[in-house]
Structures are given as C-alpha cells and as structure tokens.
Amino acid sequence: MADFEVLIIGAGPGGYVAAIKAAQHGKKVAVIEKENLGGVCLNWGCIPTKALLKSAEILDGMKHAKDYGLKAENVSADYAAVIKRSRDVAGGMSKGIDFLLKKNKVTILLGTAAFVDAHTLAVTKADGSVQNVTADNVIIASGHKPRTFPHLPVDGKQVVNYRHMLAATEQPKSMLAIGAGAIGMEFSYFLSTLGTQVTVVEVLDQVLPVEDAEIAKVVEREFTKRGVVIKLATKVVKLELKPSSVIVHLEKNGTAETVEVEKVLVAVGFLANTEQLGLEKAGVKLDERGFIQVDGDQQTSVQGIYAIGDVAGKQLLAHKASFEGEAAVAHICGHSQQVNYAQIPGCTYCQPQVASVGVSEKKAKESGRPIKIGKFQFLASGKAKAIGHPEGLVKLIFDAEYMQLIGAHIVGYDATEMLAELSVALRLETTAEELMTTIHAHPTLSEAVMEAAADALGVCVHQ
Amino acid sequence: MIIEQLMPALSPTMTEGTLVAWRVKKGDVIKAGTVIAEIQTDKAVADWDAADGGTVVEILIEAGSLAKVNMVAAILSTKKDDDIPAAIAKAKATNAKLAGSAVMAAPVSALVSAPAAAAQPAVPSAPALVSTPNAAAPRAEKPGRGVRISPVAAKIAAAFAIDVRLVIGTGPDGRIVKADIEAAAKSGSAKLGASASAKAEKPKLKVLRPDASQAQTTVALSPMRQIIGKRLLESKTQIPHFYVTETIEASALMMIREQLNLLDGLKVTVNDLIVRATALALRVHPKLSATFHGDRVVQHDSSDISVAVAIPDGLITPIVAKAHTKSVRQIGDEVRSLAKKAVEGKLQPSEFQGGSFTISNLGMFGIEAFAAIINPPQVAILAVAGIKDVPVVKNGQVVAGKTMQVTLSADHRAVDGADAAAFLKTLRELLEAPATLLG
Numbered sequence: 082m083a084d085f086e087v088l089i090i091g092a093g094p095g096g097y098v099a100a101i102k103a104a105q106h107g108k109k110v111a112v113i114e115k116e117n118l119g120g121v122c123l124n125w126g127c128i129p130t131k132a133l134l135k136s137a138e139i140l141d142g143m144k145h146a147k148d149y150g151l152k153a154e155n156v157s158a159d160y161a162a163v164i165k166r167s168r169d170v171a172g173g174m175s176k177g178i179d180f181l182l183k184k185n186k187v188t189i190l191l192g193t194a195a196f197v198d199a200h201t202l203a204v205t206k207a208d209g210s211v212q213n214v215t216a217d218n219v220i221i222a223s224g225h226k227p228r229t230f231p232h233l234p235v236d237g238k239q240v241v242n243y244r245h246m247l248a249a250t251e252q253p254k255s256m257l258a259i260g261a262g263a264i265g266m267e268f269s270y271f272l273s274t275l276g277t278q279v280t281v282v283e284v285l286d287q288v289l290p291v292e293d294a295e296i297a298k299v300v301e302r303e304f305t306k307r308g309v310v311i312k313l314a315t316k317v318v319k320l321e322l323k324p325s326s327v328i329v330h331l332e333k334n335g336t337a338e339t340v341e342v343e344k345v346l347v348a349v350g351f352l353a354n355t356e357q358l359g360l361e362k363a364g365v366k367l368d369e370r371g372f373i374q375v376d377g378d379q380q381t382s383v384q385g386i387y388a389i390g391d392v393a394g395k396q397l398l399a400h401k402a403s404f405e406g407e408a409a410v411a412h413i414c415g416h417s418q419q420v421n422y423a424q425i426p427g428c429t430y431c432q433p434q435v436a437s438v439g440v441s442e443k444k445a446k447e448s449g450r451p452i453k454i455g456k457f458q459f460l461a462s463g464k465a466k467a468i469g470h471p472e473g474l475v476k477l478i479f480d481a482e483y484m485q486l487i488g489a490h491i492v493g494y495d496a497t498e499m500l501a502e503l504s505v506a507l508r509l510e511t512t513a514e515e516l517m518t519t520i521h522a523h524p525t526l527s528e529a530v531m532e533a534a535a536d537a538l539g540v541c542v543h544q
Numbered sequence: 545m546i547i548e549q550l551m552p553a554l555s556p557t558m559t560e561g562t563l564v565a566w567r568v569k570k571g572d573v574i575k576a577g578t579v580i581a582e583i584q585t586d587k588a589v590a591d592w593d594a595a596d597g598g599t600v601v602e603i604l605i606e607a608g609s610l611a612k613v614n615m616v617a618a619i620l621s622t623k624k625d626d627d628i629p630a631a632i633a634k635a636k637a638t639n640a641k642l643a644g645s646a647v648m649a650a651p652v653s654a655l656v657s658a659p660a661a662a663a664q665p666a667v668p669s670a671p672a673l674v675s676t677p678n679a680a681a682p683r684a685e686k687p688g689r690g691v692r693i694s695p696v697a698a699k700i701a702a703a704f705a706i707d708v709r710l711v712i713g714t715g716p717d718g719r720i721v722k723a724d725i726e727a728a729a730k731s732g733s734a735k736l737g738a739s740a741s742a743k744a745e746k747p748k749l750k751v752l753r754p755d756a757s758q759a760q761t762t763v764a765l766s767p768m769r770q771i772i773g774k775r776l777l778e779s780k781t782q783i784p785h786f787y788v789t790e791t792i793e794a795s796a797l798m799m800i801r802e803q804l805n806l807l808d809g810l811k812v813t814v815n816d817l818i819v820r821a822t823a824l825a826l827r828v829h830p831k832l833s834a835t836f837h838g839d840r841v842v843q844h845d846s847s848d849i850s851v852a853v854a855i856p857d858g859l860i861t862p863i864v865a866k867a868h869t870k871s872v873r874q875i876g877d878e879v880r881s882l883a884k885k886a887v888e889g890k891l892q893p894s895e896f897q898g899g900s901f902t903i904s905n906l907g908m909f910g911i912e913a914f915a916a917i918i919n920p921p922q923v924a925i926l927a928v929a930g931i932k933d934v935p936v937v938k939n940g941q942v943v944a945g946k947t948m949q950v951t952l953s954a955d956h957r958a959v960d961g962a963d964a965a966a967f968l969k970t971l972r973e974l975l976e977a978p979a980t981l982l983g
Contacts, residue, residue: 107577483703485696485722510694510722 085111087413088202088216090194090358093120094127095390095402096222097178102410104185111188111214113204118178118189120224121391122399124171125244130267132167133247134430137274141432148469158275160252167247190214194223196359199383203359218385218413221365221373222406223358225351225391232319233259233347239327240320240345243268253277253344257329259317260348261288263429266300268346270431273309280310280340282317282331289429293441293490299473300492303433320345353392370394377419378412379405387412401425426504428497433473436500439488439507442478451481455513455537457529459493461544464524470494475529477503477516479537484513489530499527513537546631547596547620548638549580551605553613560612562839563605568618572600580618581607584838598622602632604639610839615639693720704729705891707860710771731767768858776917784956787915790968792975794931794946800978804872814948815851815905816876818928820981821974823847823867823875826901829967831959832952833900835921841958850899850919851879853886860886861919863899872981903928913949923958926971927951948975 473493
C-alpha cells in the first residue's frame with residue numbers, strides 16, 4: 082500500500098487547497114513544500130503586494146487630504162517600514178496555512194520533490210537527507226518562475242524581478258518596469274505614489290494587454306496624470322549596467338532612445354517550475370510552451386498524476402490554481418468538476434483598479450456574433466463623487482440575441498471588490514434584464530453595474 | 545465540544561424533508577464527511593454527510609420522520625466533559641420551536657416509514673414529465689418557473705417553444721444551462737417543430753443500412769424519444785399504477801354531438817365532450833385533480849386538463865386551463881388551437897406546463913381499450929378508446945347500441961380504488977346524460 086492516497090507537490094494556493102479538499106474527502110494526504118507554505122501567492126505575490134499597495138493608497142489619500150477638507154502636511158513614506166509591514170502580513174498568512182493543513186491532518190513534508198517513478202517521490206530535506214514517499218495519486222502544483230531573457234539579465238540588485246522588489250528595503254529614486262501587465266503596473270503605482278520616478282515600457286500597444294482596450298486606456302491616462310511615463314509599442318533592446326544606474330536602450334518604430342534609471346523591474350511573463358521534478362522519470366509530458374499538459378480534469382499524460390495552477394499553464398492566477406486543485410481532487414474521488422476558463426476573473430490592484438471576467442470587446446467582436454455594450458461612467462455615480470474617485474467606468478458586454486452577459490470590465494476605485502456579482506452573473510448565464518432589475522443599494526459604486534446593464538438595454542436612468 | 549447536526553437544506557427549495565434512514569447510531573464515532581443519514585428532499589433521496597466529526601451521543605429525529613430544515617437531528621460530542629444532557633435539552637427546545645405544530649417529527653404515513661428496511665427505497669421522487677417541485681406553487685405559470693434553469697436558457701427556451709421539463713440539465717445539480725437548451729433546439733427534441741426558428745435544424749435520425757438485402761432499419765433515438773423513454777420508464781416503474789376500466793353507453797353522446805353540429809359554425813367532437821365531462825367530474829372528485837410531491841399531495845381546485853397530442857416523433861400535453869369554467873364550444877376551440885400550435889411548434893411553455901389531470905384519447909383509431917402511463921406529478925390519467933357499434937342489453941332486450949371504454953390509471957400513493965371507481969361512475973353518468981354537459 083502506498084504511503085499516501087494523494088501527494089501534492091507545492092503548498093501554494095493550488096496545492097494547499099487541493100490538500101485540504103482531498104483530506105475533507107477522507108483521503109490520506111501529504112504536501113511537499115520546499116520553501117514557504119502558501120507559495121508565491123501568500124509570500125511573494127498576491128498578499129504582500131496588496132499590503133504595499135494599501136500603504137501607497139493611504140499615502141495618496143493623505144497627499145490629497147486638502148481635497149477632503151483635511152490637513153496633513155509633509156507626509157512621507159518610511160519605505161523600510163512599508164516593506165516590513167508587507168512581510169509581516171505574508172508571514173502571518175503562511176502560519177495560517179500551517180494551521181489549516183494540520184487541522185485537516187495533512188502531512189507536511191518540507192523539502193524538494195523529485196519523481197523516482199510515477200508513484201514515488203524523493204523528498205530532499207534541508208539537511209540533505211532524502212526520504213522516498215509513495216502515493217496512489219500525485220498532484221503537481223509546483224508553480225512558476227519569472228521568465229528571463231538573455232538581454233535582460235536579472236542580478237537582483239539593479240535589474241530585479243518582483244521578488245527582489247518585495248524584499249528590498251530601500252526605495253529607488255527611479256525605476257523602469259519592463260512589461261505593463263499586472264505586476265509591472267502594480268509596482269509602478271506603488272513606487273510612483275511613494276515618490277519614485279517611474280517609466281513603464283510595454284512591447285504591445287496597450288497597458289494591461291489582457292484587459293479590454295478601453296479600460297486599459299483609462300488606466301494609462303490616470304498613470305500619466307500621476308507622472309508615470311508610459312512607453313507603448315516599445316522594445317527593450319539592451320540594458321547597460323553602470324555602477325549606480327542602468328541605461329535602458331529602447332526602440333519604437335525603428336527610433337532608438339535611452340532612459341537612465343536606478344532600477345529595472347523585469348516583469349515579462351512566467352515559465353513553469355518543472356526542472357528538478359524529474360518529470361521524465363514519471364513520463365509526464367510538457368506542452369510546446371513548457372507547461373505540463375493536462376486534460377479537463379487536470380490529469381497529465383500519466384494516469385494518477387495531475388497538474389494544477391501555474392505549472393499547468395493558461396492564466397497564472399491563484400484562484401485558477403485553487404479551482405484546478407478542486408477539479409483534480411474531484412477526479413481522484415471519481416467525479417468530474419472541470420474549470421470553466423471563460424469564467425475566471427482577473428484583477429489588477431493599482432489605482433484605479435481593474436477587474437474583469439469574460440470576454441473583452443475585441444474578443445467579442447472577433448467571435449462574429451452581434452453584441453450589445455452597456456457602459457456607466459463613475460463620473461455619474463453619486464457615491465464615486467462622494468468618496469472622491471469619479472474616475473473609471475463599468476463596461477458590460479452582452480450577446481445581443483438574448484442579452485446574455487459575456488464580458489464584464491470595471492476600472493475604478495473599488496473595481497476588484499465590485500467584480501464578484503458579475504462573476505456570479507456570468508456563471509449563472511444571467512442576462513441584462515436580471516442585472517438591471519436587481520435592486521442595488523444606493524449609494525454604492527455597484528449601482529454602476531445596474532446602470533450599465535440598463536444602458537445596454539437602452540433605458541439607463543442616470544446618464 | 546458539542547456539535548449539533550442540523551437537518552440540512554439539500555436543495556434551494558427544501559424547507560423540510562423526511563429522514564429516511566440513519567446510517568449511524570448512538571455511540572458511533574464518525575469523521576467529517578461520513579454519510580450519517582439518508583434524506584428525502586422535495587426532489588430525491590440524498591445522502592447527508594456530516595460536516596464535523598465526533599461521537600454520536602444522541603439522535604433526536606427518528607428514521608422515517610418528517611423534519612424541518614435546521615432541526616437538530618443528532619448531537620455529536622468531541623470531549624469527555626461535554627454537558628450532554630444540557631445539549632439534548634437545548635436541542636429539543638430548538639426542535640419544538642421549529643416544529644411549531646405537533647405534526648412534525650412524528651412518523652409520516654405507512655408508505656414512507658418502514659424504517660426497519662433501511663435499504664428499501666423511500667418514496668420515489670416524482671419523475672419530472674411535469675417538474676414543479678415547489679408544492680406551494682405546483683404549477684408553472686411562467687416559462688421555467690419551478691425548473692432550475694439559467695436566465696438565458698429560459699429566454700432561449702421561450703423563443704424556441706421548448707418544453708424545459710423535457711430537457712435534462714447538465715449544469716450544477718442538474719440546472720438547465722444554455723448549452724442544454726441549444727442542444728434541445730438543435731436536435732428538435734423538446735422543441736415542437738422547426739418553425740419557431742429558421743436556425744433550428746430538424747431532428748437528424750441516423751439511419752443505418754448495412755445491407756439492403758437485410759430488411760432492417762436502425763433508427764437512433766432522438767433526444768426527445770430518449771427523454772420520453774426515461775421519464776415514462778421512471779413513471780411506470782416508480783409509481784404504483786392501478787387501472788380501473790368502465791364502459792360508457794355512448795348513443796346519447798353521439799346523438800347530442802350530431803345535434804350540436806347541426807348548428808351553424810359549430811364543430812363539436814366526442815373529445816370536447818369528454819374533456820368537459822372530465823372537468824366536471826374532477827370538481828366532484830378533487831382527489832384525482834392532484835399532484836404528488838413525495839410527502840404530500842396537492843389538490844387543485846381548478847380542472848386544468850392536459851390533453852395528449854401526437855406530434856412528429858413524440859407527444860406533448862397542452863393544457864385546457866380551468867376547463868370546468870368553459871363551455872363545450874370553448875373547450876373545442878381551445879383544444880384545436882392548442883393542437884395546431886403543438887404540431888407547428890408554437891406552444892408557449894405556459895400552455896403545456898402544469899396541468900392537474902391528463903386525457904389521452906385514441907378513439908379516432910377505433911381501438912378497443914388501452915391503459916396510459918401517469919404523467920407525473922399528476923396522480924391520474926384517463927385513456928379513452930373508440931366508440932363501437934355493439935349489441936347492448938336494454939330492458940332485457942338485446943338492441944343495437946354504441947359503447948366506449950375508458951380506463952383510468954391512478955397513482956395508488958394518492959388515490960385508492962374506491963376514489964377511482966367513484967370518479968368513473970360520475971364521468972359515466974355525465975357522458976350518458978350529455979345534456980348535463982351543456983349547462
């Protein structure tokens with residue numbers, strides 16, 4: 082008999098959720114973690130960055146105290162204290178995961194995992210000792226690592242990735258972010274709010290390339306207002322390292338340009354964390370981009386071996402990893418509970434925040450089906466005005482035939498918290514009528530959702 | 545720690561359920577996730593698994609009892625020093641408060657209880673040729689009401705005149721989602737003809753002819769046939785049908801029909817007269833104008849009569865609502881209008897969802913007699929055969945006469961033989977004195 086019924090590699094938001102779910106189904110479960118329980122999400126991603134962004138947001142508010150009739154002069158950030166708070170928040174969360182795993186009687190094996198064969202893993206501990214464990218089912222949830230390029234050599238000091246940025250206790254005077262995705266934009270907001278001169282370079286022609294273009298434009302405009310320099314459709318050709326600065330060589334439409342900054346943040350995508358796992362010994366196949374190939378139930382090319390989260394590709398999002406974890410556990414328990422990738426929400430937590438679920442306007446048009454779009458600007462929302470954040474809008478996309486919601490996009494002050502009702506709406510195949518006739522409390526930012534639905538139906542009251 | 549195991553709501557509409565059988569007993573040590581009991585909801589029998597672990601120290605709801613959601617069914621203890629008597633007293637108080645009336649927590653009818661045979665299936669859930677599981681509003685008035693269906697699926701179903709009751713949901717917990725309706729629309733299964741939308745394709749029947757010399761044709765079942773098969777199999781196997789046949793002397797009925805048809809512009813069929821007579825008979829025998837919902841029977845004051853109509857590759861039962869308030873002429877006009885719409889696929893869901901009683905009439909084929917399968921959750925269906933010229937005995941003399949056989953199939957859980965016989969007697973009296981139908 083195998084040591085465990087379910088053995089999970091990695092205790093991030095994919096792995097630990099899968100572990101607890103499997104334990105709740107009465108399985109004998111172990112999770113192997115080489116670093117911190119909670120994975121990148123808790124320790125180096127979602128949570129610590131949200132802590133930093135809150136500090137930035139409060140500082141931003143203090144700087145605008147006068148707008149609210151308040152006095153707060155000479156406000157400034159204690160950078161090291163801000164970073165410390167972020168680390169403390171992450172540390173506390175990680176302890177919570179330890180508690181949850183133990184409460185559910187999940188065995189925690191600290192060490193690095195490598196397949197010996199399809200049902201055996203060697204766990205190498207910090208002291209170098211190796212323990213072989215066997216399992217009926219293995220779930221690989223080993224996560225990602227930042228993608229690197231030869232011409233963007235990350236040294237952890239002048240040229241850094243998000244992880245270095247989260248640990249550095251000194252605020253750079255100037256920073257250039259390569260990549261205007263969520264990470265690039267969140268750090269840009271954070272640092273620029275704290276007083277760093279920030280430049281963002283993006284090779285595509287919009288910030289937040291996965292988001293709706295109109296929404297991204299609002300963010301670009303707000304960032305520019307704050308003094309962030311945004312260079313779109315621009316390539317980084319070379320990084321020239323000087324003793325106390327980096328000269329970034331850029332090229333746009335054949336025109337060369339250089340920018341000199343103290344720090345460069347490389348935020349240009351991810352690779353699967355698969356090396357040293359010994360996947361070849363188990364026979365697990367990778368796809369052409371290096372992520373582990375899985376079917377709809379998260380099973381890999383080998384029966385009984387599953388892969389979830391970042392290592393299985395698609396969107397690199399914690400909640401996607403968790404739900405894939407549940408899908409894998411369901412399949413192990415004899416059910417099928419596949420993840421619907423068209424319904425995974427995405428959020429960016431800079432200000433203004435961006436939140437979306439479903440298709441963008443461009444994608445919707447590409448499908449060739451007739452669509453109807455409803456919009457509502459926060460400028461026309463009483464609540465948005467009262468809280469001093471009239472920027473942004475709600476944009477809803479409907480399939481015109483039955484007015485089914487197929488995409489929802491919000492940019493604005495509390496966009497990420499507002500998205501939940503639209504995620505539910507999308508999941509329930511809701512149409513514009515139900516959104517419009519659902520009574521939304523007044524005054525709330527969420528009223529904009531109801532108004533946008535009404536706009537799509539051509540009967541908006543407040544604009 | 546004391547953990548109360550509260551009667552769960554296993555479906556969104558569930559307010560009470562029958563605790564069919566316990567799978568654990570006092571003294572058992574259970575883990576979270578252990579199935580502790582089987583519960584009959586308004587839809588089906590489901591396993592109840594415990595959310596917490598502990599030792600079962602008390603069981604408060606006996607097997608076979610009806611309990612309201614959130615009643616304390618059992619008490620778990622996780623520590624030795626737990627004050628169990630206090631917990632039991634508290635739980636009893638909670639249950640008494642929830643029960644409100646004395647009927648709760650008492651074993652329900654003999655059909656349901658029999659807790660000795662734990663493996664015995666409890667009351668079968670009403671198979672859903674007609675769904676409407678909500679007893680408070682047993683008949684669907686709007687498309688999709690009472691059926692678990694997504695908003696967009698309901699809209700598409702309305703546009704394509706799809707009977708959502710015939711569609712099997714593949715969403716969470718059997719919820720009907722857009723893809724299910726689109727599949728039904730495409731295959732024409734639950735849909736009534738292709739005219740509702742140019743987009744809908746006709747049902748594609750796979751015809752295999754492996755060898756022309758072998759005179760056999762294999763026809764794959766259309767989704768509609770599959771559903772009819774599934775639902776009727778459920779009805780026939782899960783409902784304790786019984787049958788009562790009566791012969792009706794139909795000379796007067798035929799005569800009055802001829803007389804009525806002498807009037808300008810009036811065309812009355814035997815069926816119209818039978819619908820009218822049935823509607824009136826149901827008012828006298830409300831037990832047959834009813835729907836069965838697992839643990840209760842709902843009697844409907846209104847005689848809403850479903851009339852079986854054959855459509856290409858299937859059948860549908862449009863409803864003559866409040867038939868007891870309508871004249872023979874009104875009934876006739878309405879049945880013909882509904883049947884036309886049915887064949888054209890233009891019936892609105894409100895026109896075929898619900899119904900309190902069904903009539904299936906094969907008289908036009910002149911058949912001798914037949915018995916029909918109950919259309920759940922209704923409790924009875926009347927099968928009407930053809931009118932025959934037969935010798936009848938009148939005043940001791942054999943004379944030429946006309947007779948028609950009708951057979952009532954009834955659900956023995958809701959109706960007894962005497963009820964069925966009494967209903968048929970009234971029906972016969974009305975049909976044999978058909979002037980009563982014109983009042």
